[in-house]
Amino acid sequence: MNYPILEKRRLAENIWSMTVSAPRVARAAHPGQFVIVRAGETGERIPLTIADYDADHGCVTIVIQTIGVSTRKICSLEAGQALTDFAGPLGRPSEFVAHPEELTGRRYLFIGGGVGTAPVYPQVKWLHERGVRADVIIGAKTRDMLIYTDEMRAVADHLYLATDDGSAGFHGLVTQLLEQLVEQGERYDEVVAIGPMIMMKFVAATTAKYGLKTTVSLNALMVDGTGMCGACRVTVGGRTRFTCVDGPEFDAHEVDFDEAMRRQGMYRSEEQRRAAIEAERAGGHVCKIGLNK
Amino acid sequence: MSMANKIPRVPVREQDPQRRATNFEEVCYGYDTEEAQTEASRCLHCKHPRCVEACPVNIRIPDFIAALHEGDPARAAAIIGEDSSLPSVCGRVCPQETQCEGACILGIKGEPVAIGKLERYVGDWQLEHAAEPVRTAPRNGHxxxxxxxxxxxxxxxxxxxxxxxxxxxxxxxxxxxxxxxxxxxxxxxxxxxxxxxxxxxxxxxxxxxxxxxxxxxxxxxxxxxxxxxxxxxxxxxxxxLPRFMGIAGENLNGVVSANEFLTRTNLMHAYDPAYDTPIQVGRRVVVVGGGNVAMDAVRTAKRLGAEATIVYRRSEKELPARAEEVHHARMEGIEFRMLTNPVEVLGDEKGWVRGIRCVEMELGEPDASGRRAPVPKAGSEFELACDVVVMALGTSxxxxxxxxxxxxxxxxxxxxxxxxxxxxxxxxxxxxxxxxxxxxxxxxxxxxxxxxxxxxxxxxxxxxx
Structure with missing residues (x-):
């Protein structure tokens, strides 16, 4: 099968949005789900979250950050070219999709970090269309790395921005902004955080203090994405679960994030490790995520 | 009775074990026409062929072998085709020793007819010659x-x-x-x-x-x-879904299911540098399990350059894998540790596998499967160093x-x-x-x-x- 790329946009440095013709996926997609994408016959199967979908036009939008060979390969394709495979939607839809009747009066806080902001969008949009209030925090290192701000503004009740360097919105981490909102007296029934594993870990630690129900969406390694390989194993509440079929969304307070972060690095190649160590030596930067180990 | 049972089973040519342990080319070359005809001549054409009964789809084995013996592989293919649609595949992967060949009368005193190898010959002949297109009924619109x-x-x-x-x-x-x-x-x-x-x-x-x-x-x-x-x-x-053991350390980096290990290799061609999918091979791979999937995984690990060991909790006799695969694995230098069961996967300070702790087992009373149940031997725990563990324990x-x-x-x-x-x-x-x-x-x-x-x-x- 071939999946033509209808539109490609640069959202930030190394972050691209692609709208792909995939009528079956577009018809079946729900917030919270993901797809497996492959570019070229020698390509790797890469799980990517769904950023938007339009059943009427038969298209699905994905947002990709170039972090390795395979994501670079996908991002090197232009509108008019096609992805080799686009399988999905995979994983379980967000929990709220199954219980729309219980949503009346509920108030959500979504936290999107970096490229993880994209999959937050269809969730907020879905709730917005059903009159459910959702505030959104979008976090990034710096102003230029913030994505989906306009789209999110249109569907969020309140939109907050947070940058590490203070170049836009709140100066600080999303967790600090989260604390500030709660301390200010904002009341949320649930927090949903999607972003780098380390961000989700600290969001979980923060909301645990307030006893605030929190959901995270895990971006584990996968091969098939249908339950067959078990590469996406994660420990949740002391039990091993498969991210692809049991998730990707889990109760944040039950997830073993340290294990999940370690497992993400399992196939990091020697080449990448060496490159990271070189860069670290050159820049005097101390790697916080263990690439030097 | 003819001289048929006096002819020894025709050995099948195979790739040299040392060489094949470093490549992914097919191990068994199969019979050529002459070998197939000679082997076909060994069939006794029993009145009540036990091989047919022992075949899960009841292929008319003596009939296709007779056709082959008479030099008519097309007829042999047609006979197999009545009951099987994948002879080239089944000739290669069926556990013949517990099915057709296990029931062959010749096997009582000597060696059974190499039914699997003959089926493979016919299947491959058919793929080569793809004679006439198979007749299909007119489209019925359903x-x-x-x-x-x-x-x-x-x-x-x-x-x-x-x-x-x-x-x-x-x-x-x-x-x-x-x-x-x-x-x-x-x-x-x-x-x-x-x-x-x-x-x-x-x-x-x-x-x-x-x-x-x-x-x-x-x-x-x-x-x-x-x-x-x-x-x-x-x-x-x-x-x-692949099963895991539920032991400590199973989510350490370096523990994978056989499904993952094999999918990365077979479907995603991880062994070929032209493909992007990575695989963690390590220097010492332990594969836990004794079925065909375990044999496939351990032989794959060997081919990818690792020292490869099977750890299985029962004895050799109970290995569920095809006899031929176990034999091939041994010839390729796979180490077998029978009556051994992992109790914990051991990790280093960075969360990578450094070994497994095992316990020796002994066979007790027969269990529900009729096989003698393995029970741990007290005080027999030992460590086995490895950097990758492949769990081949079946699926749910x-x-x-x-x-x-x-x-x-x-x-x-x-x-x-x-x-x-x-x-x-x-x-x-x-x-x-x-x-x-x-x-x-x-x-x-x-x-x-x-x-x-x-x-x-x-x-x-x-x-x-």
Whole structure:
């Protein structure tokens, strides 16, 4: 099968949005789900979250950050070219999709970090269309790395921005902004955080203090994405679960994030490790995520 | 009685063990025509052939062997074709020693007829010569959807197509073939030379394939029936989710399921630098388990350059793998640690596997499976150094189809409930293969697919009346 790329946009440095013709996926997609994408016959199967979908036009939008060979390969394709495979939607839809009747009066806080902001969008949009209030925090290192701000503004009740360097919105981490909102007296029934594993870990630690129900969406390694390989194993509440079929969304307070972060690095190649160590030596930067180990 | 049983079983030529342990080319070269005819001459043509009874799909074995002996491989192929649609595959992967060859009279005093190798010869001959296109009935205008393109789905689809049905196979992965493509390694079942051609043969019957469709997610059984105009659905979705032991350290980096290890190698070609998918091979690989999948994984690890060891909790006698695979593995330098069971995976300070702690086992009383149950020997714990652990412990059913199809019942284990003809608890929905039985063999899956094709034909005819 071939999946033509209808539109490609640069959202930030190394972050691209692609709208792909995939009528079956577009018809079946729900917030919270993901797809497996492959570019070229020698390509790797890469799980990517769904950023938007339009059943009427038969298209699905994905947002990709170039972090390795395979994501670079996908991002090197232009509108008019096609992805080799686009399988999905995979994983379980967000929990709220199954219980729309219980949503009346509920108030959500979504936290999107970096490229993880994209999959937050269809969730907020879905709730917005059903009159459910959702505030959104979008976090990034710096102003230029913030994505989906306009789209999110249109569907969020309140939109907050947070940058590490203070170049836009709140100066600080999303967790600090989260604390500030709660301390200010904002009341949320649930927090949903999607972003780098380390961000989700600290969001979980923060909301645990307030006893605030929190959901995270895990971006584990996968091969098939249908339950067959078990590469996406994660420990949740002391039990091993498969991210692809049991998730990707889990109760944040039950997830073993340290294990999940370690497992993400399992196939990091020697080449990448060496490159990271070189860069670290050159820049005097101390790697916080263990690439030097 | 003729001289037949005086002729020794014709040995089959194989790639040199030392050499093949470093490549992915097929281990067994199979018989040439002369060898096949000589081996065929050994068959006694028993009045009551026990081999036929022992074959899960009751191939008329003495008849196809007679045709072969008479130098008529086309007739041999036609005879096998009455009962099997994948002779090239089954000749390579069937556990003949517990089926046809295990029942062969010649095996009592000497060596049984090499039925598997003869079947393979006929299958390969047919692929080479693809004589005339298989006759199919005129299109009858009825449409059937098949879920999964493994042995069960392929067999069901070909039979239905031959009867005149319009059949479409939906495959979740990007490549069709199911376990023949992602599971069984190239060195045992060549993908281009054999599997791709078997699939081409199914396509030539008019069967359509659509990849990247996960039934239960992309579409549902109900949407296939209600919106896409299919009158019946056959589910041949395969075995499911890999099992793990539930021991400490199992989520350390370096512990993978055999499914993952084999899928990365076979489907994703991780062993070929031209492909992007990585694989963690390590220097010392321990594979836990004793079935065919364990043998495939351990021999793959060896070929990828690792020292490779099988750890199995029972004794050699109980190994469920085909005898030929165990024999091949030994010749290739695989180490076997029998009566050994892992109790913990040990990690280093960075969370990577550094070894496993094992306990020695001894065989006690027979268990539910009739095999003597292994029990741990007190105080026998020891450590085995390794950097990759592959768990080859079988699978548990994928709940997706049952969960998304109204009225589709499952059994106690979670497998889809279906009768011998493949009928499920839902009218118009049929199932067969590993999705129904749990992990089993290619031949059983193929047989179930063919039985279901008959039942589907009956069902659709009954609707028309």
């Amino acid at each position: 449409r059937v959807a098949v879920v999964g393109s493994g042995p069960a789905g392929l067999a069901c689809a070909s039979d239905l197509a031959k009867m005149g049905y319009e059949v479409k196979i939906f495959e979740a992965l990007h490549k069709v073939g199911g376990v023949l493509v992602y599971g069984i390694p190239e060195f045992r079942l060549p993908k281009e030379r054999i599997v791709a051609r078997e699939i081409e043969a199914v396509r030539a019957l008019g069967v359509e394939f659509e990849t990247d469709v996960i039934v239960g997610r992309t579409v549902t059984v109900d949407s296939l029936l209600d919106d896409e105009g299919f009158e019946a659905v056959f589910i041949g979705s395969g075995a499911g 059913p994928n709940p997706l189809l049952a969960a998304t199809t109204a009225g589709l019942a499952t059994d106690r284990r979670g497998c889809i409930s279906a009768d011998a003809a493949g009928a499920t608890t839902r009218a118009g929905v049929f199932a067969g293969g590993d999705a129904v039985t749990g992990a089993a063999t290619v031949i059983l899956a193929m047989g179930a697919g063919r039985a279901a094709a008959k039942a589907i034909d009956g069902y659709i005819r009954s609707l028309a009346q």
